[in-house]
Each structure stands twice: as C-alpha cells, then as structure tokens.
Amino acid sequence: MLSFELSPDQKALVETARRFVKERVIPVAAHADQTCEFPKDVFKEAWELGLVAPNLPEEVGGLGLHEVEHVLITEELAYGCTGIQTSMTANALAATPIIVAGNAEQKKKYLGMLANEPVFAAYAITEPAAGSDAAGIQCRARKVGDEWVLDGQKCYITNGSWASWYVVFATVDPTQRHKGIMAFIVDRDSEGVSVGKKEDKLGQRASDTSTIHFDGVRVPAANVLAEAGHGFKLAMQTFDRTRPDIGAGACGLMRRALDESVAYALERKTFGVPISEHQMVQAMIAEMAIKYEATRLLVLKSAWMIDQGDRNSLVASFSKAFGADSAMEVATDAVQVFGGAGYMKDYPVEKLMRDAKILQIYEGTSQIQRMVIARNVFAGVRG
Numbered sequence: 280m281l282s283f284e285l286s287p288d289q290k291a292l293v294e295t296a297r298r299f300v301k302e303r304v305i306p307v308a309a310h311a312d313q314t315c316e317f318p319k320d321v322f323k324e325a326w327e328l329g330l331v332a333p334n335l336p337e338e339v340g341g342l343g344l345h346e347v348e349h350v351l352i353t354e355e356l357a358y359g360c361t362g363i364q365t366s367m368t369a370n371a372l373a374a375t376p377i378i379v380a381g382n383a384e385q386k387k388k389y390l391g392m393l394a395n396e397p398v399f400a401a402y403a404i405t406e407p408a409a410g411s412d413a414a415g416i417q418c419r420a421r422k423v424g425d426e427w428v429l430d431g432q433k434c435y436i437t438n439g440s441w442a443s444w445y446v447v448f449a450t451v452d453p454t455q456r457h458k459g460i461m462a463f464i465v466d467r468d469s470e471g472v473s474v475g476k477k478e479d480k481l482g483q484r485a486s487d488t489s490t491i492h493f494d495g496v497r498v499p500a501a502n503v504l505a506e507a508g509h510g511f512k513l514a515m516q517t518f519d520r521t522r523p524d525i526g527a528g529a530c531g532l533m534r535r536a537l538d539e540s541v542a543y544a545l546e547r548k549t550f551g552v553p554i555s556e557h558q559m560v561q562a563m564i565a566e567m568a569i570k571y572e573a574t575r576l577l578v579l580k581s582a583w584m585i586d587q588g589d590r591n592s593l594v595a596s597f598s599k600a601f602g603a604d605s606a607m608e609v610a611t612d613a614v615q616v617f618g619g620a621g622y623m624k625d626y627p628v629e630k631l632m633r634d635a636k637i638l639q640i641y642e643g644t645s646q647i648q649r650m651v652i653a654r655n656v657f658a659g660v661r662g
C-alpha cells in the first residue's frame with residue numbers, strides 16, 4: 280500500500296516544530312538577518328526540543344529519528360528562517376559522514392558530543408580552488424609517525440567559527456584527485472586550527488560562513504574517518520543523504536512565500552478589487568503552490584528511500600535541484616506579488632528571495648545536480 284498520510288507521531292513532531300518556529304524563530308529572524316547575529320539561545324532551545332540533528336543514533340544519546348522525520352523538521356525550521364535552519368542542520372551534515380563511516384569510538388565521542396550538549400560541528404570540503412570540482416582539493420595530509428598532519432584551508436564553511444569539531448577532507452597527493460582523498464575528524468582546539476574570514480553574505484545572514492586554516496595540525500590516527508581512496512566516496516555518500524534536507528529547506532521557504540503572498544493578495548487592492556482577483560496574480564500563486572507540492576513529494580520520497588537503505592543519488596539530486604530552483608522562482612514571484620512593497624525590508628519576502636539563492640549553490644550547484652542526474656539516467660537509473 281502507498282500512503283501519503285503522516286503518522287500521529289510525525290504529525291505531533293511537525294506541530295511541536297511549527298509552534299517553536301512561530302514563537303521563537305520568526306520573531307528574531309529579521310534582526311538576525313540584519314545583524315548577522317545567530318540567536319544561540321534559540322539554537323539551545325531547539326536542541327532541547329530535539330529539533331537539531333534529530334538523526335543522531337540512539338546509542339550515542341540521540342533521538343535516532345528517520346530521515347522522513349528529519350526533513351519534516353527542517354521544513355518547519357526553514358519556514359521561520361533558512362539562515363537559522365542552515366546552521367541547525369549543518370550539525371546533521373557534519374554528523375552524517377561519521378554515521379556512515381565512523382567506528383564505535385568516533386561515534387561515541389563526536390556524535391555523543393552533539394547529542395549531549397548544544398554545540399556546533401562543521402563539514403569542510405570546499406577550498407578556494409575546489410568547490411564543484413571536489414576531487415581537486417589541495418589541503419594536504421601527511422603521515423608523521425603515528426599521526427597525520429594537515430596543512431591547507433577550507434572556505435565557506437557553515438558554522439566554521441563556532442564548531443567544536445570539523446569533518447575535514449584532505450589529500451595525500453593532489454595529483455591522484457579522488458583516489459588521494461582522506462577524511463578526518465579534527466578538534467577545533469587542536470594546535471594550528473584557526474578561523475579566518477567570516478563572510479558577509481547576500482542571504483542566510485544569520486548563519487556563520489567562515490574560512491578555516493589548518494597549519495601543521497596534528498590529528499591522531501584514531502580520528503581518521505576514511506583512508507585514501509575512500510574519502511571522496513564518503514563525501515558523495517554524505518551528500519546523497521543530506522541533499523533531500525536542502526529540498527526540505529526549499530519547501531519551508533516556499534510555503535512561507537506562498538502564505539505571505541496569499542495574505543497580501545487578499546488585502547491589497549488595485550483597480551477597485553483585491554489583487555487576488557486578477558488572473559495573472561492567481562497564476563503566480565498557483566505556480567507557487569505547484570512547486571511547493573511537487574518539491575515536497577520529491578523530498579519525502581528521497582528521505583523515505585534513505586530510510587529504506589537505498590543509495591538514492593538520483594532522487595536526492597531531483598529533490599535538491601528541483602527544490603532549490605523552485606524556491607528561487609517562488610521567492611522571486613512572491614516579491615512580484617507584493618509589487619514595490621516586496622522590494623522593501625518592511626516585508627519578509629525580500630529576505631526570502633535573498634535566502635533562496637544559496638539553495639542553488641551549496642551542497643552541489645544546480646548544474647552539478649544535473650550532472651549527477653544525467654549520469655544516473657544514462658546508466659539506466661530512473662528513480
């Protein structure tokens with residue numbers, strides 16, 4: 280049987296997250312956007328409610344929720360503010376390679392830290408000369424005695440300034456490209472780790488995005504997460520599991536844009552009638568509703584596939600690409616529905632438009648998603 284109905288527990292979870300977002304996230308979102316100040320008290324409360332990295336396994340003290348529940352929570356958080364949501368869900372991004380490839384000690388120590396304290400973690404693969412071309416990273420890993428030594432830098436890292444630990448991808452030999460890449464867990468307080476430039480961004484301004492420098496950082500062998508030849512695969516396996524969550528963020532942003540647009544369209548009058556009575560405005564609203572619903576179905580399907588143990592690159596990329604592109608279109612149309620008012624900071628839709636853009640860029644651009652999709656389709660995979 281195929282069911283589109285949420286279970287009573289899932290409905291209760293959505294209700295909890297929705298109430299929290301209404302009472303605690305929406306009231307602070309505009310200020311956090313203007314000042315780039317992340318509301319850490321709100322993060323702590325979300326963590327106490329189990330809304331941060333809800334997929335952490337029960338054996339380390341986490342809730343062990345499935346990916347379907349995870350994306351439902353992300354959609355609610357994103358309805359309030361995708362900047363605040365991105366910093367919350369970045370913990371799940373950092374945790375995922377450890378969930379996938381970590382040994383029992385690594386899981387207990389690092390996932391346990393996230394489960395037991397409201398701290399941050401970060402996932403660090405991007406470098407100034409290697410974003411889409413992740414196999415081109417230059418950050419070097421050298422074996423010295425029993426330890427590994429890291430030298431290089433990572434840029435645009437979400438939660439980079441605040442993280443207690445990082446998952447860092449580095450190479451034993453850049454000429455080997457993906458075959459040379461390893462993955463490490465690096466403690467923030469290791470000697471040689473320093474935070475560089477904090478980015479001043481177009482959107483999602485509540486979220487911290489920073490450069491991290493690694494200068495002769497000694498990493499114990501116990502913190503190797505993936506050996507050479509396995510690190511690149513781990514990075515991609517991680518994205519297969521986390522890209523649906525970007526689609527879920529897109530859902531939250533689109534639902535907010537739709538709600539704001541409907542309310543405004545019913546209120547605002549031109550030519551003697553509410554603008555909701557003009558067919559061209561109705562068409563924009565209808566397109567928004569279609570894109571939200573279609574993305575939600577893709578996100579839930581891709582999350583469900585993860586919960587079934589399916590590798591899921593194709594559908595994960597469907598939900599990420601379609602969701603991100605749709606969110607950009609929907610947010611742009613929301614500004615259009617508001618007319619001149621939509622361009623002003625007095626209304627929430629200009630923030631939605633600025634926030635939406637990054638969805639098409641991080642965790643693989645919309646172009647890279649299409650490369651993944653085309654590769655799968657030519658290989659005979661159809662979803």
Ligand SMILES: Cc1cc2nc3c(=O)[nH]c(=O)nc-3n(C[C@H](O)[C@H](O)[C@H](O)COP(=O)(O)OP(=O)(O)OC[C@H]3O[C@@H](n4cnc5c(N)ncnc54)[C@H](O)[C@@H]3O)c2cc1C
Pocket residue numbers: 369401402403404405407408409410411412434435436437438480483488637640641642643644645646647
């Ligand atoms: C706010 C923010 C948060 C981020 N958070 C993180 C994080 O937490 N951790 C992390 O590791 N990284 C993070 N990133 C980095 C992000 O994942 C990269 O910016 C992204 O993957 C794109 O890489 P790039 O910026 O180097 O762009 P480039 O790779 O230089 O791409 C430039 C353009 O060329 C296109 N392009 C590139 N190659 C191809 C191709 N083969 N075919 C067609 N088009 C192509 C791209 O789609 C894009 O349009 C973040 C970035 C931002 C802005």
